[in-house]
Amino acid sequence: TRNIKLAVIPGDGIGIEVVEQGLRVLEAVTANSGVTIDQTKFDLGAARWHRTGDTLTDEDLASIREHDAILLGAIGDPTVPSGVLERGLLLKLRFSLDQYVNLRPAKLYQGVKSPLANPGDIDFIVVREGTEGPYVGNGGAIRVGTPHEVANEVSVNTAFGVERVVRDAFTRAAARPAKHLTLVHKHNVLVHAGHLWRRTVEAVNAEFPDVTTDYLHVDAATIFLTTNPSRFDVIVTDNLFGDILTDQAAAIVGGIGLAASANINADRTAPSMFEPVHGSAPDIAGQGKADPTATVASVALLLDHLGLTNEAAKVEAAIAADLASRGDRVRSTTEVGSDLVALLRD
Ligand code: IPM
Numbered sequence: 001t002r003n004i005k006l007a008v009i010p011g012d013g014i015g016i017e018v019v020e021q022g023l024r025v026l027e028a029v030t031a032n033s034g035v036t037i038d039q040t041k042f043d044l045g046a047a048r049w050h051r052t053g054d055t056l057t058d059e060d061l062a063s064i065r066e067h068d069a070i071l072l073g074a075i076g077d078p079t080v081p082s083g084v085l086e087r088g089l090l091l092k093l094r095f096s097l098d099q100y101v102n103l104r105p106a107k108l109y110q111g112v113k114s115p116l117a118n119p120g121d122i123d124f125i126v127v128r129e130g131t132e133g134p135y136v137g138n139g140g141a142i143r144v145g146t147p148h149e150v151a152n153e154v155s156v157n158t159a160f161g162v163e164r165v166v167r168d169a170f171t172r173a174a175a176r177p178a179k180h181l182t183l184v185h186k187h188n189v190l191v192h193a194g195h196l197w198r199r200t201v202e203a204v205n206a207e208f209p210d211v212t213t214d215y216l217h218v219d220a221a222t223i224f225l226t227t228n229p230s231r232f233d234v235i236v237t238d239n240l241f242g243d244i245l246t247d248q249a250a251a252i253v254g255g256i257g258l259a260a261s262a263n264i265n266a267d268r269t270a271p272s273m274f275e276p277v278h279g280s281a282p283d284i285a286g287q288g289k290a291d292p293t294a295t296v297a298s299v300a301l302l303l304d305h306l307g308l309t310n311e312a313a314k315v316e317a318a319i320a321a322d323l324a325s326r327g328d329r330v331r332s333t334t335e336v337g338s339d340l341v342a343l344l345r346d
């Protein structure tokens, strides 16, 4: 038997509810498969911060590192000042564990209604850089609160960081039927970073001659995501553009209730982390009505990352079957989880 050490971070709000269902599905799909899941729950998020003032200590991080993968629900709460948990916990995890590939698939499943009138066939992935860009906190402010305040957030783009994520995106593109990669940036304005990204795509393309590439400015990319999303296969982009585009990508394939993500350390020097794209949704937290599908789909990405491709495919198939038959039925978080578990047992 294979034992998987899983770090579980339910976090805040609906994160707690959806992770519970994700774990039920994980247990169901691995039962009788020779895989055991050894879970460690981590008390991280708003409650811990209120109690102790800690977001993520060195001890937490060292202990998380001992695991094979991380399942995370959601981080953030209106009672905590904006940025404290986002930077001090979620981004700290992504950066410390060097999760440089933020993988976000967008697929329109049968039975799911897109808000687009003519969605067509939507099936692409976004490879969002996860450790650099404007997210690194390279900046500062002076004269705060005065009319002469200066506030800088400097986007960091290293040749090393851009190249490794671009290579990962090419590798993924080469394995897909369409073998197409779109770089999204804004090199007409952000000339320094933009040209580094462009040159890097051109250079790495030589290693992947089967992959065709094109380029879109980020503003134009938002238009095509609305008017012709089937043109996309793999999108590679920086951390902030990727953040924005993947919310739009989620919206056109049925909403963030369905959108999965993986924060991958592709060198496997530290555990990768799997989380729904949505946040903690304090407005509906505790009501048992959050859709756990995004978390369950993130569990499929987790299984895939650990090489459990059969199990990943089973979870994917259960999600597809559930979506195909859900119609307008309103189900609780637990009911959706139960239906997915039942589909896995069929
Ligand atoms: C996401 C979220 C995070 C991000 C926030 C909560 C820091 O929006 O995972 O997309 O911007 O990456």
Ligand code: MN
Residues within 6 Å of the ligand: 243, 244, 247
């Ligand atoms: Mn986001």
